[in-house]
Amino acid sequence: MNRRYLLKGMGAIVLYSSFPTILSEFLSSCKTKDKDLRAGFFSDDEFHLIEGITDALLPATSTPGALDAKVPFFLDLVAKNCLTKADQQLIKKGLQQMTEQEKFSSLSPPEKLNAIKKIDEAAFKEDAGSTWFRIVKKLSLIGYFTSQEGMTKALTYVKVPGDYKACIPYKQGEKGLAKTFLMYW
C-alpha cells in the first residue's frame, strides 16, 4: 500500500480548491513521472477527478486501494484504446458535469463518497445521464482486480493451482480465487 501517494493526491486536491492558479505548477513539479505513465486520454483535471472517483469506489482498507493499484492509469489507457467514441464522449461529459454541477473536486472526502453514492444509485436506476458512471465503475473494478496489487492482495491468486479440489470448506472473510479467464461481460 502506498499511503504517501494517497496523501500527496489529497494534498493536491485541497490546494486546488484554495489556490487554483498554483495548481498546475504544483502538479507539474511533483507528478512529472506519473504523467509520463499516462496514456493521455484524460486531461490533468479529468485525471484528478478519476483519481477521486476510483479512490472513493475502492479505497485502501486492509487491502490496497484503487490508487495503490494505479487504477486511474488503467482507466486512462483503456478509455483511450478500448472504448468507442460514443463511450469516450459520455465519460468526458460525465466528468464535466461532476466538475460544473457537483463541484466534486472541492468536496471533503466524506462528501465525495456521498456524491459518488448518489451518482452510483442513479446509474443503476437506468438514469441515462449516469450511464457514463457504470462504464467508469466497471473499468475501475477490472483495473483493480486484475492488477498485481488487487489480484495478489485482495484475492487469492495461485498461478498454477495443480490439483483441482471440487469441494472444500469456506469461512466468511477468506479471500476468493482470483479470476484468470479474463472476459468482462
Added chain:
Amino acid sequence: MNTYNAIVVGSGISGGWAAKELCEKGLKTLLLERGRDVKHVQDYPTANLDPWQLPNRNMLTQEDVETYPIQKTVYHFGQDDKHFFVKDTEHPYQQSKPFQWIRGNQVGGKSLLWSRHTFRFSDLDFEANLKEGVGIDWPIRYKDIAPWYDYVEQFIGVSGKNEGLPQLPDGQFIPPFEMNCLEKHLKERIEKKFAGRNLIQSRMAVLTQPHNGRGKCMSRNLCHRGCPYGAYFSSNSSTLPAAYKTGNLTLRPFSIVHSIIWDKEKHKATGVRVIDAETMETFEYFAPVIFLNASALSTTKIMLQSTSETFPNGFANSSGVLGRYLMDHYSGTGAVASYDILKDQYYFGQRSTSTYIPRYQNINRQDRKFTRGFAYEVYASRADWGRGYGGPGTGAEWKDSLSEPGSWNAAIYAYGECLPDQKNHVSLDETKKDKWGLPLLKIDMEYGDNEKAMHDDMINDAKEMLSAGDPEWVVDINDPSVPGMTIHEMGTARMGNDPKTSVLNKFNQCHDAPNVFVTDGACMVSTACQNPSLTYMALTARACDYAVQQLKNKEIK
C-alpha cells in the same frame, strides 16, 4: 521432390489425425496448412502471462474490434488468444444471410481453441434421418464407428465416466473431474425430480492424469492460450508430435490449396495446386491418396474451386449436392440461477471442464413438438468480483465484500440438433476475389422450423431444472445463435450410400474420385446435438485405415 505417398490438407483436429495415422502406417505424408506453424509450447506466447501482463488486461482495442468483427464474438477471444484467429479484414467471405465463420488458420487450426467436449453419437443419431425421412440415411451405424471411438479416446485422453445411457454411449475414459458442491446438489435434485434426466460430468479431452507423454491439467482454465502441459488435446500437443516421430511427416505451412489436380486420362486425382500464402508462388504436389481436412467450409470451397471438364460444378460433384445441407447447432438459449445455500463450501483451482445434461427429449417416443433434441452444458461456480459492476455499491465495505466469493451461480446452455436442409448452402462468388486471387465463399444459411421449435423448451426446461435446486432467482438466457456461432458447422460434402445424393461413401471416400477422402465436418449427414469433434477424429482414423488397405490392395493407386 514434389511427390509423396499421401497429402493431407489442413492440420486441425481431423487433419492432425489423418497425418498421424498415415505416417504411422508408413506413408511419406505431406501436410499442407494455409497458416503459419505453431509449435507446441514454444508458440504459445501468452500461456504463462499473469493477467496484469496482458495488453489492456485482455480488453479489445477499437482496432481489434475493426480487425476481428466476426472472430471477436467467440467467448474467449481476447488479447491472450487473438493470434490464433484469422483477421476478418484479410479473410473476407460473403454472407447472404448472417453467418459467423470462425477460423483459426495455423498449424493446429481450431484444435487449439476448441471447447474440448468429446461425446459419442449413438444409433439414435445415426438412424434418425432414415426413420424420419429427413435428408438421407447415414451410411454407417454405431457399430461401425464404435471401435474407432475407442481408438481415438485412448490416444487423446478423455476424462469422464461411464453412465450407461443409450443416447450417449460410454467410452474409454480416464477419471473425471469431480463435481463441485452446487453441481452435486443440482444433480441430486434434477435426477430425483425428472425421470430420464441426468446431470453428469462432461466427457472432455482434458487430462486428470498424465497420458501418452502429456501432463495433467493444472486447473488454470487458460486452455485457449495453448497449454504448456499439453493437458488438453490439440493437434499441436498430440497428433503432430506422433506424426513427426515416424520420420514420415513433411509439414508445409503457408500453403493455400487452390484446387485438386484431376487427370482426365487416368480418371483420378493426382495431387493439389498450392499458392504460397506469403510469396504468392504456385506449386504442385502429387500423391496417390489425398485427404481433405481444411475444416467443413474450407474443404468444400477447395472442392468447388476444383473444376474440370469432368467436374464442371466442383470436384466429385456429379450428385450436385456439394455445398448443400450446411448445418450448425442451435444455441444461445438456457438459464442462469443464483443460490443462497452452500455458503460454507468452495473449491480450489479453476476447472476448465463443464457438467452436462445429455439429451432426454424424444428418446423412446416422440414427446415434444419438435423432432430430435438438445443437450445442456452446465457451469456452476461462486460469483467473482464481476458482480460488483452489476449493481450499486461503493466504498470500503463494498470493496472488501468483493474480495470474498459471492453466491453460488449456475448457468445452463442448450445445444440443439440442426436438421439438414438443401436450401442452406455455400457457393463461390466469382465476382469477388481475396488477395490470393481466389473467389470468396458465399454462405447462405438460416435455422429452420424445427430448430426454432426447440427454442422455448430449451429455456423453459433449463429454468425448471435450475428451479429444482431452490434458487433465489432464475433468469432466461435468450440470445439465439446466429448460424456459425456454435462453431459446429457441418455438412456440404455429405456421406451417403447413393452417389446420386451424396459426395462421399461410407468410408469418407469421394464416390467420383476414390483416392480423395474428406473426413472433417463437411462429411456430416446430420448433427445430433453432441459436440462433433470426436466423431470427425474417429471417422478420420477409420478412413485412413481403409485408404491404406485400398492402397495395399491396389484398389487406389
